[in-house]
Amino acid sequence: MSARAIAFAAAALLWVAPPARAAGATVTVGHNRIEPAKVSIHKGESVTFHNVDEMPGGHTIVADDGSWKSPPLKKDESFTRKFDKPGTTTIHIEQHPTAKGEIDVQ
Numbered sequence: 001m002s003a004r005a006i007a008f009a010a011a012a013l014l015w016v017a018p019p020a021r022a023a024g025a026t027v028t029v030g031h032n033r034i035e036p037a038k039v040s041i042h043k044g045e046s047v048t049f050h051n052v053d054e055m056p057g058g059h060t061i062v063a064d065d066g067s068w069k070s071p072p073l074k075k076d077e078s079f080t081r082k083f084d085k086p087g088t089t090t091i092h093i094e095q096h097p098t099a100k101g102e103i104d105v106q
């Protein structure tokens with residue numbers, strides 16, 4: 001195989017390589033549930049919380065340490081937050097305090 005053919009084959013392989021995986025994570029929020037309950041991301045990535053259940057007053061995602069909260073999310077609404085610092089953040093649903101989650105930022 002000529003060098004040119006090898007270079008062409010390499011380029012073709014690069015062309016069909018899948019794109020880098022989407023950064024961050026998506027979490028489903030519902031009545032009394034956060035799924036998955038634990039997600040891992042890298043610093044600078046975002047987590048999107050997608051509320052799938054109808055609830056009077058909505059579902060609000062709250063950091064346990066009180067540092068941030070989402071607006072109340074109606075059904076099919078989402079909230080995205082970027083995490084710039086490594087560490088663990090525990091969260092819960094304001095309307096369902098027993099529904100807990102964890103975001104690990106590496």
Ligand SMILES: [Cu+2]
Pocket residue numbers: 030031032053054055059095096
């Ligand atoms: Cu609910």
